[in-house]
Amino acid sequence: MLSVADAFAITQQHRLTLPTETVSLTNASGRVLREAVHADRDFPPFDRVAMDGIAIRFADYEAGQQTFRVAGMQRAGQPQQTLNDSNACLEVMTGAMLPIATDTVIRYEDVTITDGQATITIEDIQTGQHIHPRATDRRAGNELLPIGTLLGPSAIAVAASVGQTTLTVTALPRVALISTGDELVDVADTPLPYQIRRSNTYMLRAALASLGIEATLHHIIDDEAVLANRLAILLADNEILILSGGVSAGKADFVPSVLAQLGVQKQFHKVDQRPGKPIWFGTASDKTVFALPGNPVSTVLCMYRYVMPYLQTSLGLAPTPTRYAQLSESVVFKPNVTYFLSVHLTSEPDGRMLAHPLPGSGSADFANLLAADAFMEFPAERSEFGAGEAFPVWETLR
Numbered sequence: 146m147l148s149v150a151d152a153f154a155i156t157q158q159h160r161l162t163l164p165t166e167t168v169s170l171t172n173a174s175g176r177v178l179r180e181a182v183h184a185d186r187d188f189p190p191f192d193r194v195a196m197d198g199i200a201i202r203f204a205d206y207e208a209g210q211q212t213f214r215v216a217g218m219q220r221a222g223q224p225q226q227t228l229n230d231s232n233a234c235l236e237v238m239t240g241a242m243l244p245i246a247t248d249t250v251i252r253y254e255d256v257t258i259t260d261g262q263a264t265i266t267i268e269d270i271q272t273g274q275h276i277h278p279r280a281t282d283r284r285a286g287n288e289l290l291p292i293g294t295l296l297g298p299s300a301i302a303v304a305a306s307v308g309q310t311t312l313t314v315t316a317l318p319r320v321a322l323i324s325t326g327d328e329l330v331d332v333a334d335t336p337l338p339y340q341i342r343r344s345n346t347y348m349l350r351a352a353l354a355s356l357g358i359e360a361t362l363h364h365i366i367d368d369e370a371v372l373a374n375r376l377a378i379l380l381a382d383n384e385i386l387i388l389s390g391g392v393s394a395g396k397a398d399f400v401p402s403v404l405a406q407l408g409v410q411k412q413f414h415k416v417d418q419r420p421g422k423p424i425w426f427g428t429a430s431d432k433t434v435f436a437l438p439g440n441p442v443s444t445v446l447c448m449y450r451y452v453m454p455y456l457q458t459s460l461g462l463a464p465t466p467t468r469y470a471q472l473s474e475s476v477v478f479k480p481n482v483t484y485f486l487s488v489h490l491t492s493e494p495d496g497r498m499l500a501h502p503l504p505g506s507g508s509a510d511f512a513n514l515l516a517a518d519a520f521m522e523f524p525a526e527r528s529e530f531g532a533g534e535a536f537p538v539w540e541t542l543r
């Protein structure tokens with residue numbers, strides 16, 4: 146059977162190429178940039194006063210002068226002034242242009258101003274102090290935001306500062322979330338003794354919200370013809386289908402055969418892992434289908450181990466580096482498959498991240514996930530995992 150690493154690699158080889166769209170700066174948060182953004186001016190664009198106080202010529206101070214006539218004021222938002230008179234100073238405000246013929250700023254806290262005369266009250270003054278010199282941060286023309294930047298608050302601030310009222314970003318894919326199963330009723334319904342309310346597609350929708358994707362929810366009964374009809378329509382209307390249930394060995398597990406019948410090319414079915422073994426992945430032209438196992442913990446694991454990274458790279462983000470934590474206590478898992486264990490993560494005062502096992506009662510025990518922050522991944526070829534050993538963790542949202 147396929148290893149987790151190989152299955153993951155296959156999904157990544159079939160990344161979607163999504164088109165771009167233009168969004169306003171105010172709607173760009175959380176999106177992935179598809180145009181490089183450059184500095185239109187130097188950062189900062191002028192020698193910028195960094196403290197409220199007075200600006201002087203350092204040479205005057207060096208020559209022994211302590212008291213300076215206040216010749217005027219340079220505020221932020223005013224054109225640059227000139228200090229014409231030696232022995233004088235200009236009051237200057239944070240964010241102002243440094244006046245011509247000055248080179249040093251002294252804070253108000255370090256001078257006393259009486260009768261239009263400013264007297265320095267501290268000993269140590271350095272030439273150029275409290276000035277943020279032009280172009281020290283970035284130069285005009287520098288690339289500030291490369292293609293593939295996730296637009297968070299800092300990137301949005303930089304885009305705003307260079308005049309980007311709009312940004313070209315990756316268009317979000319249309320995603321349909323489909324539960325299957327005759328036992329599943331709507332959240333608003335009262336289940337009969339042999340029924341349960343469906344929860345997986347709501348979980349999937351909540352997970353996708355962290356990528357800004359608003360997926361649609363659908364439910365299909367365990368009937369081959371109905372499944373084929375409904376899936377054909379959903380395939381036509383969406384780039385990505387994520388199904389839950391109907392992929393294992395049961396007599397009502399029609400999902401793989403119906404997808405094949407609809408021309409979705411199977412890339413793999415079943416991975417050497419627990420939970421989530423029956424996962425099915427397939428593609429058609431410009432379409433991707435993840436059919437996830439129905440047991441809710443398996444659905445969550447497959448979502449965070451395969452689907453979320455797939456969506457992130459399809460949106461144009463760089464792959465997220467693997468994160469690690471140390472096991473808080475030893476774990477034994479005999480079967481020769483990759484084992485994903487629900488863990489609660491804590492950050493320790495010594496800087497370690499610890500993973501505390503939350504074994505739960507199996508892949509249907511989704512209430513167990515209420516305390517879980519991640520799945521820890523244990524390699525298939527080992528069966529004993531020691532306290533203090535580090536293993537990859539795949540973080541989930543609760």
Ligand SMILES: Nc1nc2c(c(=O)[nH]1)N[C@H]1C(S)=C(S)[C@@H](COP(=O)(O)OP(=O)(O)OC[C@H]3O[C@@H](n4cnc5c(N)ncnc54)[C@H](O)[C@@H]3O)O[C@H]1N2
Nearest residue numbers: 324326343344345346390391392393394398438439440443
């Ligand atoms: N003979 C075998 N039986 C099973 C195998 C196997 O290899 N051989 N694999 C087991 C594993 S592992 C899993 S996981 C499940 C996967 O089953 P399916 O993907 O076919 O899913 P269903 O049979 O439709 O449902 C399984 C289980 O999950 C519940 N479910 C389904 N959808 C939802 C939903 N939207 N919300 C909440 N709960 C849901 C469903 O009621 C079932 O209890 O198969 C094992 N069997």
Ligand code: MOO
Nearest residue numbers: 420421422443508
């Ligand atoms: O994915 Mo299944 O959970 O191993 O029950």
Ligand SMILES: [Mg+2]
Nearest residue numbers: 391393395398
């Ligand atoms: Mg089944």
